[in-house]
Amino acid sequence: MRHSYLLVCFPLLWSCAPGSSLEPFKPKGNKSNASAQPLGSDAIPVPSDQGDIRTPPPDDPLEEEKSVEPAIIGGAYLYCDAEDGKAGSNPQTRVNVGCRMGNTADDQWQAADKNMFVMNNLDDMMAPITVNVLPQGSAYHMSFPMDRSLQNFMELHVDVVLPQGRLVMSTTVNPGALKAIEQRLGKGLALYASTGSAGDWPGVDRKTWNLWMPVEIPKYITNFTPGASNSGPGPGGPQEGKASGQMEIVFDETVCTYEIRSDGTKGEDSKGGSRPEDYVFKSCSRNWQPSQWVRVKTLTLRTPEGERKGTKAAGVILRTEP
Secondary structure, three states, rough: HHHHHEEEEEEEOOHHOOOOOOOOEEEEEEOOOOOOOOOOOHOOOOOOOOOOOOOOOOOOOOOOHHOOOOEOOOOEEEEEEOOOOOOOOOOOOOEEEEEEEOOOOOOHHOOOOOEEEEEEOOOOOEOOOOOOEEEOOOOOEEEEEHHHOOOOEEEEEEEEEEEEEOOOOOOOOOOOOOOHHHOOOOOEEEEEEOOOOOOOHHHHEEEEEEEEEEEEOOOOOEEEOOHHHHOOOOOOOOOOOOOOEEEEEEEEEEEEEEEEEEEOOOOOOOOOOOOOEEEEEEEEEOOOOOOOOEEEEEEEEEEOOHOOOOOOOOOEEEEEOO
């Protein structure tokens, strides 16, 4: 991979230059003076005896690769929802799972060469489940049955060849909820994560692709937790101005944290959309900010370990087209 990358970047040195953080998805064209630039080790700044400062690395170590590798095909993405029903029966009832590949026309999906299988991510074993392709025009492209006990521990993997090229992706299967389904059928890449009533579900929505996906860092995450819109700190609760809950979005290895502001303020970066009870952007482990565009191959919405107590549900819709 590294050797092939170097071969691409050799004639396109300017297009692979680090530090292009504003438009990392648009490879820059050749410049007329590109051949006059230093190549090889001469292109690496080295401090001299006069104490010159070494040029710092780009904010994203993979920025150079992202500048030449194509982005995801048409912003396509995958999501699954499990039917929400009563649990606790013995034996546990099986639930129906509906999945859809977003931003892909029905006729393209029906005609595409595709391979699908289900993985149990508790032990990384392939599950003996048959995935059915539904008729054209269905709200969901695919469906399969699943044991309720494995809910939130299953992943659907799809390898599909579209007219634009080949796309390999996976997604977790999440408990069904009306809010989640409404959200996923809308425009943009929707993530929805929830825990069980005792925090016994991990509260994770994870998606992967074989190509870079351009996404915009959101300003806030919607809080769907029952009663959240009417719940205040209460006796013995968090004091005014303190966070009363958190969610995280993981862009590959970069973790961005969102928190509930119990004082009802929306925060400087969340004007025009969030409610006082929503999770508002706090910070990222990398120097990233809301409304900034980044490119990733793995995207996860999750409830932090320390927050998995009681029922929690949250969702966000990310823009995938700059």
